[in-house]
Amino acid sequence: MRTFENTVCSFCGSLCDDIVLEVEDNVITKARGGCAISRRKFLSAIDSEAPLVDGKEVKFDEAINAAVEILAKARHPLIYGLSSTSSEAQAAAVKLGETLGASVDSTSSVCHGPGTVAKQLVGLPTCTLGEVKNRADVVVFWGCNPVEAHPRHFSRYSVQAKGLLREQGRRDRKVIAVDVRRTATARIADIFLQVAPNEDFQVLTALRAVINGNELREETFGGISPEEIQDVCDVLQSAEYGVFFFGMGLTMTQGTHHNVRQALSLVRDLNRKTAFGVIPMRGHGNVAGTETVLAWQTGYPFGINFSRGYPRYSPGEFTVTDLLSRREVDAALIVASDPAATLPARSANYLGEIPTIVIDPYYSATAKLARVFLPSAPVGVAASGTVYRMDQVPLPLRKVIDSKYPSDHDILLAIDKGVTACSASKEALSMIL
Ligand code: SF4
Incomplete structure (x- = not known):
């Protein structure tokens, strides 16, 4: 048995950093010091569904390839969510947004x-x-x-x-x-x-x-x-x-x-x-980090669009409910968030009409309507990273157990690599032709 002292709980913006976890045979058996929400989350941290494409179980690489194919083909993709993952994953999502010329928005646009x-x-x-x-x-x-x-x-x-x-x-x-x-x-x-x-x-x-x-x-x-x-x-x-x-x-x-x-x-x-x-009073564990990371990488905190090759900021135009309700995106990548359960029905339903990819440790309502589901290692449990408390103080998250799946950060980097390779081969082909 291993004991992890002073572990950070990332389930709400308070980021309590005094949690004691006991781990036996790669399972968290005890969580002391946290509230009931924290105990429930830590003690139920298990790997979720397998990777899925069109509802069928596939190998992880196949799901990554399907995601790359969707995003490389899209003319107006959206990357959304990001508030319950690490700042390293948020930075990778911004990089992917830039590669794709996508709109990038976080749950901030529908809360703070x-x-x-x-x-x-x-x-x-x-x-x-x-x-x-x-x-x-x-x-x-x-x-x-x-x-x-x-x-x-x-x-x-x-x-x-x-x-x-x-x-x-x-x-x-x-x-x-x-x-x-x-x-x-x-x-x-x-x-x-x-x-x-x-x-x-x-x-x-x-x-x-x-x-x-x-x-x-x-x-x-x-x-x-x-x-x-x-x-x-x-x-x-x-x-x-x-x-x-x-x-x-x-x-x-x-x-x-x-x-x-x-x-x-x-x-x-x-x-x-x-x-x-x-x-x-920020809700999601790292929603404060989303704004911080997006601001230091693009100059803007949410509602960003890269279609002209540089970031533009326009809440009400490049924010999730507006883009989805006006049907202005043709593919969506949802990271560590569940918009189908939280957005207005009109916006949420549209996610079921376009090719949607979900990266999440949990098989959420959005994952159920997605074309591609990529399960990830839950950050702060089976993946390490950085998170920002509601007062903007950064804290480190620890990996205490192993997951059979990669972290959000690694998945986003793999997709970015795939999309970049795809665009390079398209460019080479156009030069030959
Ligand atoms: S859920 Fe929030 S209040 Fe409860 S232990 Fe975790 S960070 Fe603290």
Whole structure:
């Protein structure tokens, strides 16, 4: 038996790095320290279905060749997903996108993408989760529910966590929750603002107005009274070190990037009075890494197109729901993601009409409608790599067991090599003819 200490769990953006795994005969037999989600994922990590082409079991090389053939023939291919794999695989996907002249998009475009657009407009006064643990005495959770989606966030970083200047943990902190319903997170908060659906912008605007010394004249703002707004402003302004976490309840409701722009501006206003940071509450294990890798390789975080030989950025044009719903792509390569289970039906159904290739450790809903399924070694379990925590801190993932399949990274490099060889032979042929 082998024991692996301080292993990183990559199943949500918290990336807890204190998991202890016990491995016997290439099987994880015990997972200690993580939450229930983590235990279930580690303990059920087994190799999935065999490689498939048109529903038939094939050898791995044959599935790679089928993928190469589809992508080499496509005029407008799409590469999508990438948020639950390593940054090394994300970089390989960008390289393949460039080789193919493809559109490259990540799950960011359907979750925190609007927040990233807002960040490009006003900047992100941010901090690390370590600073939250050691310094924060006021913590805001807006449109997110970490109690259910990031189960150890409270105890490791933001609420009960005991830190350098917050030795009492929970007793040293004021927690404010803002949501359209009383979530599990809201039930634990000291102050809960139940905002009317799609009216976050009004509440944020009212908060900014008060913080900037203005008087409120309306009776309510997004369902919140001026007295409640004033109470929250008093807590925010009296913080020694405040942190604002926001989730998809802010990014994907009416107003999208305008909501986040207003939230980031509120944090900027608060920094004139005290110290305040903001961290997007990212869901998938390495969705923060997707934006980072795409940005350092192309200059842009998502919604990128290489058809002119250089990267162009256009959310709303080169983003997955738009490309699929307008039927603008003729082949799709889906990496470590399940758009058939998450995208609107119109976009998801189109994936079944075009040749779709799926690279994933699990036989997902998208894999079921794909023409080619390439099973991969799950990263952080049977493949190593790098991932970025929600606060942009990079962490290493370990391989603790062997898989009979290669990693996403190796599969993407093999496809890239195949497509490059295919284009070279086509070019040579055209010169001869
Ligand atoms: S909170 Fe997230 S990262 Fe931490 S153990 Fe649970 S699933 Fe893993």
